[in-house]
Structure formats: structure tokens, C-alpha cells
Amino acid sequence: MRVLFGSSEVYPLAKTGGLADVSAALPKALTALGVETHLLLPGYPRAIQAASNKTVEIELADFMGAGPFRLISARTPDSALPIWLVDCPSLFRRPGGPYQDQDGQDWPDNARRFALFSHVAARLSRGQLFGGWHADVVHANDWPTGLVPAILAEIPGQRPATIFTIHNLAYQGLFTAAIYSQLGLSDEAFNPEGLEFHGKISFLKAGIRYSDQLTTVSPTYAREILTSEYGCGLQGLLQQRAQDLVGILNGADYEIWDPSRDVYLPNNFSLANMAGKRACKTALQDEFGVKADLEAPLIVFVSRITDQKMADVVAAALPEVIGDGALCVLLGDGERHLEEQFEAAALRYPGRIAFRVGYEEPLAHRLVAGGDILLHPARYEPCGLTQLYAMRYGTLPVVRGTGGLRDTVVDANDDTLNRGTATGFMFEGASSEDMVRCVGRALALYRQPVAWRKVQRHAMAQNFGWEDSARRYRALYHSLAPGAVATPQPVVADPILEHVAG
Ligand code: ADP
Numbered sequence: 001m002r003v004l005f006g007s008s009e010v011y012p013l014a015k016t017g018g019l020a021d022v023s024a025a026l027p028k029a030l031t032a033l034g035v036e037t038h039l040l041l042p043g044y045p046r047a048i049q050a051a052s053n054k055t056v057e058i059e060l061a062d063f064m065g066a067g068p069f070r071l072i073s074a075r076t077p078d079s080a081l082p083i084w085l086v087d088c089p090s091l092f093r094r095p096g097g098p099y100q101d102q103d104g105q106d107w108p109d110n111a112r113r114f115a116l117f118s119h120v121a122a123r124l125s126r127g128q129l130f131g132g133w134h135a136d137v138v139h140a141n142d143w144p145t146g147l148v149p150a151i152l153a154e155i156p157g158q159r160p161a162t163i164f165t166i167h168n169l170a171y172q173g174l175f176t177a178a179i180y181s182q183l184g185l186s187d188e189a190f191n192p193e194g195l196e197f198h199g200k201i202s203f204l205k206a207g208i209r210y211s212d213q214l215t216t217v218s219p220t221y222a223r224e225i226l227t228s229e230y231g232c233g234l235q236g237l238l239q240q241r242a243q244d245l246v247g248i249l250n251g252a253d254y255e256i257w258d259p260s261r262d263v264y265l266p267n268n269f270s271l272a273n274m275a276g277k278r279a280c281k282t283a284l285q286d287e288f289g290v291k292a293d294l295e296a297p298l299i300v301f302v303s304r305i306t307d308q309k310m311a312d313v314v315a316a317a318l319p320e321v322i323g324d325g326a327l328c329v330l331l332g333d334g335e336r337h338l339e340e341q342f343e344a345a346a347l348r349y350p351g352r353i354a355f356r357v358g359y360e361e362p363l364a365h366r367l368v369a370g371g372d373i374l375l376h377p378a379r380y381e382p383c384g385l386t387q388l389y390a391m392r393y394g395t396l397p398v399v400r401g402t403g404g405l406r407d408t409v410v411d412a413n414d415d416t417l418n419r420g421t422a423t424g425f426m427f428e429g430a431s432s433e434d435m436v437r438c439v440g441r442a443l444a445l446y447r448q449p450v451a452w453r454k455v456q457r458h459a460m461a462q463n464f465g466w467e468d469s470a471r472r473y474r475a476l477y478h479s480l481a482p483g484a485v486a487t488p489q490p491v492v493a494d495p496i497l498e499h500v501a502g
Contacts, residue, residue, distance in 0.1 A: 001477055003030065004135035004160070006040045006121040008098050008114065008144035011256075012077060013047035015361070016097060017304060018250070018385045019142060019167050022217070025253035028079045029470035035477065038135070040124065042117050043072060043087035044098060051085060052077050058129055064116050064184055066090050071120070071129065078256075086120050099144075104336075111175040114203065115183040118147035125152070125160045135160045136481040139473075142166065143173030146207030147185070150195055153210040154186050161480035163473075164211035166204075168382050169225050169232045170308065173203030197233070208237055212480055214245040215473075217383035218404030222247025230380055248473060249407055250383040251466035257365075257389040264365035269394075271460050277369065277394055284370030288354035290327045297326045297446045299439070300371030300395065302364045302386055305334030305342065310377040310400070310430065315341035317432045321375070322352050324443045328375075330355040331367055371395045373442050377427075377435055381405045387424065391459035396452075397424040398442050400435070408464065412445060412455055423459040 005027050009020035027037040041047055048054070051074035058071045069088035076083055086092065091113045096102045099110060107113065118140075120129075125148075127134030138160050140148040149162040180190050180201055190196050195206035208214060216222045224230035226239050238245065256262075259277070260270040266283040269276030278294060285292050299321060305311040314321075314330075315338055322328050330342055330353070339357050346355040356363065368374065374390035374397045383404030387397040391409075399405040405426070412422035425445075427438035445452050 001034075001137070001474070001481070002036045002038070002133075002135050003027075003137045003139055003477060004038050004040055004121060004125045005139045005141075006117070006145040006148055007141045008042060008117070010039055010041050010047075010076065010083065012361075013041060013050050013083075014044050014098050016099070016359070018383065021253065021385055022167065022250055023141060024076065024079070024081075025251060025256075025466050026470060026473065027081050028253070029251070029466035030474060031081060033470055033474050035474055037081065038133075039076070039081055039083035040117075040121050041083060041085055042092045042098070042113070043085035044092055045095075048072065048074075048085055048087060050077055051075065051083060052080070057084070060120075060129075063119065064112055064182060066112065066116055069116075071124075084124065086117055088116060091116060110173070111179055111201065111203075112182060114144040114173065115147055115185075118145055118151055119184055121145065121148045122151040122155070126155070137161045137163060137477045139163045139165065139477075140207055140211065142168065143171055143202075143204040143207065146173055146203035146205070147183070147195075148207070149211035150185065150189055150206040150209070154189065161213070161477075162211040163213045163215060163476060163480065164207035166208070166214065166216040166225070166382070169204070169216075169230070169234065170380070172197070172205070172232065172234075175201045175203075177201060205234060205237065208234060208241065212244070213476055214238075214241055215476070216245065216247050217250045218407045219247035219249065220406045221380075221382045221403040224380070224403060246472075246476070248469050249404065249464075250385060250388075251469050252385060252388040252392065252464045254392065254465055257368075257392060259369055259393045262365055262369065264362040265369050266366070269369075271457060274394065280366065280370040281372070282370075284329060284366055285327070287366070288329045288356070289351070290329060290354050291351050293327070297324075297372045297443055298370065299326050299328045299373045299375050300367040301328070301330040301332065301375045302367045303332045303376065305332040305338045307335070308379055308381075309334075310379055310435070311335070311338045312341075313377065313430070313432050313435055314375065315345060317436050318342075318345040318353055319349070320432075320436045321439050322349065324440065326373075326439075326443055328353045329367060329371070331358070331360065331363055333357050333359050368395055369393045372446060373398060373439070375439065376405070377430075378402060378405060379430055384408070388462075388464045391423055391462050391464075394456045394460045396442060396455060396459055398435075398438050399424060399426055400430065401426045401428050412441070417451065417455070420454065420458060422455045423462060424455075
């Protein structure tokens, strides 16, 4: 079984969120299960720089007016997974992030960038770029790879099976119809039965409409996206395809997120020896300049600062969140006006609230390790990874009961506390009062050290490793490509292939 795993983010080469973690950990788990998994990532400068064992495999001709480009074959730095990088200088060689420039503005040519990436994925998977290599299954992820199933569906002849995973339905890759002719797609596909969405091109809809199999990242989110509340306007199409849609819970990579060997922590710790966690808390209080008080409950927030993550509610509720003697340390970046509210709260409550704007991987580890409580609300949450990490670090999550948060956290109530199954705290509504009340319950339990320790130990013992979920993906691959033999099909008059040299 050979899988081409296409993603716009792969940790540690490129990351803006959970997609990067999943695109590194799932291929690693699949490889361990004997699935030959090959990654494909745009050749962002930092990704090319950080990848190891680089060789230029193939030079490709101008396509979609993007100029000549090449495919670099490499390995991921940590786990040595095979990866191809699409090194197209005019589209990917620039400072900034995968989707936005340094000022947070979307790149104006995102449609062309990820269309080219998707065309390369499709050709590669059919064995058209390297004589010897083809995929049995192409696994595409989120809108940047949404065109891959559409392109493959249009090509006559044998093709690999396609799986499309929705990591976040709200990011749709919507573009003006005026550029459709630049994307190398057939005219027929641009209609409401195809990839058109209210007069625009929707990369996400293309993935949903044309893939053989759909997955999303938790069972609850798989049900939620069939409703108008969570369906982002695509619930109708998703309902049509409900038979092909399955929710497979994301996992945590415990080689990276394990407090007993996390290289980013000042002190390591484990269930058997929690002294290091207290040292992490002290170090975090020091690093952020909040009160050096080991007994005060320390609430941490590590998140994109967006509407999805209820950052507006968090910002407004901060005075109440710390009302009961708690301290609060926040790290994140996102919408500027919300960052400003966080900054204002930190100024108003020096020593009690501290905020760092930014995206810093090592710091995220230190917050997750040093906190007592992770504040992790969301209006919707496809899966959520941070709460999984926090539980392993003995930092009890406060979450809203939606999507993967509902599937992974067991609320501490009388019943679950008695049975010893509680792992965190969950609220239902999305109001400030709902959240603050839930934080209050967490703080009350914190003041009962014996009960707290019991929940903490149970949370740390949870296993959200990738093994089970990777097995489920492998089973899906096999159901889609039972014989797992695809033969490369040459395509006539394909501009991307005309000048292949190498
Ligand atoms: P999402 O993908 O919606 O942002 P997830 O919970 O699935 O949410 O994944 C978030 C990932 O991004 C986690 O690995 C988390 O540690 C990381 N992260 C979020 N914000 C920051 C930040 N400001 N700095 C560093 N890492 C962050």
C-alpha cells in the first residue's frame, strides 16, 4: 500500500496549527504499520532549509505561468519520513507563512499556489513524474489540497483512490470565479454540482465533492458538520455524502508531547515523579512575570486568537477568570483587535495576567507543562490537540462540549469524580457566564488537593496515541484500493509533463 499524503503544513517544517502536527504524526504511525507513506509539501523556504537528505529529483517546466520549478526529494528532520517539496520559486519562495504574508494578509495568488501544488500531487500519484513511483491512495487534507480529487476525477483512465480529510470546515479556500481559467481545471467542473460555491471557486467543496472517501477528525464533528449550525453552508453536500464520511479521532504524538522527555521544559516530570511540574510552574511564572506563587492556580491559554477559539469571550472574561485568586498566562496570535484586548488585560492586572503575542513552539510546551488548568474553549472544534497534550502534562483542560473536545475530555461532576473517570471540565453554552462558571468549578476542585490529584493522574494516564486511529486509516485505504495496484497512465498533451527533464 502506497500513500501520497498531501498537506500544506507538516511539523516541524511548516506549522500554523494542528494540521501540521497531524500531517507529521499520522504518516509516522502509518509507516510503523507498514503503509508506505510519502509526504508532499509546498517548498516554503524554511521547509526546504529544515528538511534533511535533500536531492533535486526532477525539473519541471512552466505550468500555469508559474515558471519552471522542481521537485526536491528529502526527509523530515525528526522522523526521517520521505517527503517531496514542490520548489516553485514564484509561488512559494517568499517570507511569511503558508497562507499569509508577514502582515497577516492572505497571499493574493493562493488559488494558483495551491492549484499548482494539487496538480503536482495528482501527477505524482499517477506515476507520471517518476517512472517507478505511483500511489494507491492519495490522502488530501483541507482546502489547500481540495483540488487533488477533482483533478484526478477528470483524468481518464486508472487513477489512485482519493481520501479527503476535513480538519476545519470553516476554512474553505474560496476564490473569485474570474481566475478559474488559470487553474488548469475543466470548464465543466465549475457549476453548483461541482466545485462552485455561490458563484465562487471552493477548493474545500472540490475535495468534498470529488474524493472517494471523506473523513474528519472526530466522531462528534463528523455528525455536527451535517447540520446547518456547523455545516458552513456545505451541510447539504455533506449530507449527500454522509455514507462516505467517517470521523476518526486525531491522536497526540507522545514522542514530542511527553513531559518525561520534552526537550523544551526546564524540568521533566511524569506520573511517578511530579516534582518537575512544580519546577515548570515556577519557571513559567518567572518567565511571564506573574506572581511567584506555587499555591495559586495557574491558568494557561495557548491558542490561535480567533473567533473559533472564543478568544473574544476569553478576553472579556479575564478579570472574572482570575477573580478567585488565580493567575493567567496567555500565548497566541491571531486577530489583532483581540490581541489588543489581551494586552490591555495584562496591563490592567500586572502580576496576575500575562500575555505573549506570537507563535512559539517551545513556549507552548512550557505553558502546557507549567499550568494547572488549560483554558481551551471553542465555538466549534474539529478535534483539538492542545487539550490532549495538556492532559498528558497533568494540566486539566476547561473545554466547551463541541466536536473533538466532547470526544476527548470527561467532565468532572459528582458521578465521574466518584467513578474516577473525570479528566477535565466541560461547559455547554458559548457565553462568558458558561465559561466562567466552568472555570469556577475547576478552581474549586483545585482547592481540594486530594481530589485534584486523582483527576490529574487519570488525565495523565489517558492514551490518545495514534495507533488506533492510524489502523482505521489503513483499513480505509485498503477498502478503497483493495488490490493496491495502480498502473501509471501517461497523459497526452499535459503541459506539466512536456518538458520533464531529469
Ligand atoms: P488549531 O489547529 O485549530 O489551531 P489544535 O488544538 O488542533 O488547534 O492545534 C493547535 C496546535 O498549535 C497545537 O500544537 C498547539 O500547541 C499549537 N499552538 C497554538 N497556538 C500556538 C502558539 N501561539 N504558539 C505555539 N504553538 C501554538
